[in-house]
Amino acid sequence: MSVSMPRKLPLHVVKEVTRHGKIVFYFRIGKGDRIRLPGIPGSKEFKKAYQAALLGQRIAHVETTTIARSLQWLVQQYMESAEWSGLSVATRKQRGLFYRQVIDASGKVDCRAVTKADVQNAMERRKSTPALANNFKKSLSALFKWGLDHSHVSVDPTAGVKRLKTLNTDGFPIWTLEDINNFTKRWPLGTRERLAFELIVASGLRRSDAVRAGRQHLTDDVLKIKTQKTNTQVTVEFSPRVLDLIEQTQTGDFAFIVGKKGLPLTKESFGNWFRDTCRAAGVEKSAHGLRKFSATLAAEAGATSHQLMAQFGWVNVKQAEVYTKGADRALLGKASSRLVEEQIRTKLSPHLVSGEGNMTKNPLKSNG
Known part of the structure; x- marks a missing residue:
């Protein structure tokens, strides 16, 4: 019995025609290896090979049933x-x-x-x-x-299984003002290193998106790009200073951040390159820590959780609240201390000036 080919190919599968006119199918995720798939979509051998490719298994080792x-x-x-x-x-x-x-x-x-x-x-x-x-x-x-x-199982065995406790850590360490100062001193305006730094601070993009961002995403002073991790659009407005920096730095046709030969970088190669760039400036931090610095700046300036989500590409408000709650506590603490100072001025100042209230007799000191 013949197997009809579905009109829409499975995810990550492409159809090609060889020079002999034969139709073949390949599996490939992003820039990964191309894997030749046997048979045609819908056939048993194709399905087995496709599932193996999704799981990263060698097709030759796939069981036939x-x-x-x-x-x-x-x-x-x-x-x-x-x-x-x-x-x-x-x-x-x-x-x-x-x-x-x-x-x-x-x-x-x-x-x-x-x-x-x-x-x-x-x-x-x-x-x-x-x-x-x-x-x-x-x-x-x-x-x-x-x-x-989908009625394949009657019970979810993961229900009620508790998560393991993790160490109380903030993950990638956030950059400090001293780190910023050291980096900008080492890498002046016009260098590719400085441009990468400035773009991440201004946009807060993840490295997987920073390496893809280019002029095709820029309209006037607004950058719009769909994130690779969450497939959500982020919108960032660049200042004239950042736009000028882009113009005076070596960039590619479709990517602002490029290697020495002007070619785009993968997120892995960018991560390694930027880490070396940081070490050369005496900074033991990462691009992700710089993204956290950008989010902290925004939160401390009063950005709401939803504003942070729009810029940093988070789809869960919890991630944004990591920054807004910390900023809110700092702002609320400052506001509270100002209220205390106001009360001191209105209620206690007369006593403090006259000495009443703080010049009581020492009960341990005898009159004689």
Whole structure:
């Protein structure tokens, strides 16, 4: 029986015609490796190879059959869903790595037989890296919630499993004014290093977006770009100073930040290059710490949570509140101290000036 080819190709799949007129299909995520897929979309061999490519497995090692209702089967169904397609590339990549671990360890296990204790044991095995363990649980929760919604399982075994406690850390250290001073002294206006620094401070872009930002995203003084991580549009207004800096610095045709040869950078190569740039200035910080500095400046200037979300590309208000709450507490503390000072002036000043209230007799001192 012939297999009809679907009109719309699966995610990350492209169709090509060879010089001999043969139609072939390739799988590729971003600038990753091109993987030749056997058969045609809709066929069993194509589906197996496609699922393997999504999971980062070698196609040659894919089993020819998948046990119905197994964990591997559930992952495959989820990865063919509209919900999976709607996730960001970064999220699919992270979850795909976790699901590959699950399949390698327990792929043939019936997904309906997985229990809460199984998930807890998996978390326990990952307790040395609590943040990673929590992301693992989050990925499993998404898988089983989807399975529950589509009647593939009757119970979500991740429900009620507690997250592991993580160290109370702010993550990447934020830049200080001393760091800013050291960096700007080392890298003057007109250098590519200074432009990268200025763009991140002014825009707060993640490195994955900073390397893509270019003139095609700029209209007059407004930069609009969809973030790679959350697929949300951020809008930033550049000052005349930043616009002038762009004009006097070497840039590319489609990217402001480029390498020595004028070619765009990947987020990884940019991260390494910017780290070396910081070290040359005596700054032991990162591009992400500079983004946090930008968010802190905005919050301390009175930006609301939703204003921060619009600029920094956050889709969850909790992330913005990390900065607004800290800024609000500082501002409220200052405002409260001013109220105290006002009360001192109106209620206590007469006493303080006359000495009443602070010149009482020492009860321990005898009159004699």
